[in-house]
Amino acid sequence: GAGVSQSPSNKVTEKGKDVELRCDPISGHTALYWYRQSLGQGLEFLIYFQGNSAPDKSGLPSDRFSAERTGGSVSTLTIQRTQQEDSAVYLCASGQGAGYEQFFGPGTRLTVL
Amino acid sequence: GDSVTQMEGPVTLSEEAFLTINCTYTATGYPSLFWYVQYPGEGLQLLLKATKADDKGSNKGFEATYRKETTSFHLEKGSVQVSDSAVYFCALSNNAGNNRKLIWGLGTSLAVNP
Numbered sequence: 001g002a003g004v005s006q007s008p009s010n011k012v013t014e015k016g017k018d019v020e021l022r023c024d025p026i027s028g029h030t031a032l033y034w035y036r037q038s039l040g041q042g043l044e045f046l047i048y049f050q051g052n053s054a055p056d057k058s059g060l061p062s063d064r065f066s067a068e069r070t071g072g073s074v075s076t077l078t079i080q081r082t083q084q085e086d087s088a089v090y091l092c093a094s095g096q097g098a099g100y101e102q103f104f105g106p107g108t109r110l111t112v113l
Numbered sequence: 114g115d116s117v118t119q120m121e122g123p124v125t126l127s128e129e130a131f132l133t134i135n136c137t138y139t140a141t142g143y144p145s146l147f148w149y150v151q152y153p154g155e156g157l158q159l160l161l162k163a164t165k166a167d168d169k170g171s172n173k174g175f176e177a178t179y180r181k182e183t184t185s186f187h188l189e190k191g192s193v194q195v196s197d198s199a200v201y202f203c204a205l206s207n208n209a210g211n212n213r214k215l216i217w218g219l220g221t222s223l224a225v226n227p
Binding site: 059104 | 145155156157158159162202204206208211212213214215216217218219220
């Protein structure tokens with residue numbers, strides 16, 4: 001079946017612009033995670049959605065970052081007023097629930113000029 | 114807080130050599146431990162996992178044993194192939210609470226030469 005998909009695969013933007021990154025999880029998966037993979041920083045957790053519960057936003061690095069998940073499926077990560085340090089690969093993962101294997105999408109490579 | 118430390122790469126081996134990638138962790142409670150692999154141009158894939166002390170995870174000839182006494186989860190393979198060239202990530206998930214976010218090591222790049 002279809003895996004986790006993310007779009008766009010690459011995004012180049014100018015400093016100060018807003019960007020939206022999209023994640024389509026595997027159908028039926030209730031858990032959805034966003035991670036960021038930066039050079040020198042490795043992978044870091046950003047935000048977690050589980051079903052209809054309030055998201056765990058504890059990993060968001062600043063209030064310029066936000067995410068939503070509509071209808072328990074598609075998720076959008078929004079970065080406002082992008083900065084050069086936001087340049088990274090943004091990864092989405094979904095799972096059947098808490099404690100289940102996380103399946104990763106191919107990521108969105110964001111470059112902020 | 115919870116953390117994962119893995120050996121820095123890059124690691125370069127000849128085909129059929131023995132591989133060890135060290136991974137140690139710090140965590141409260143009893144985490145689950147994972148190895149993920151990222152092949153060139155592909156996304157992260159779960160390679161193997163262990164959910165409790167002394168468990169051994171294995172897949173594709175790779176093995177790792179959850180050692181609580183040494184807080185380690187070293188990845189091993191007896192005979193590597195060129196196709197094993199990839200970046201390997203050690204990770205943990207704390208089993209307390211609903212959020213099973215993964216805490217990651219920095220990754221170890223492996224290149225296997227024919």
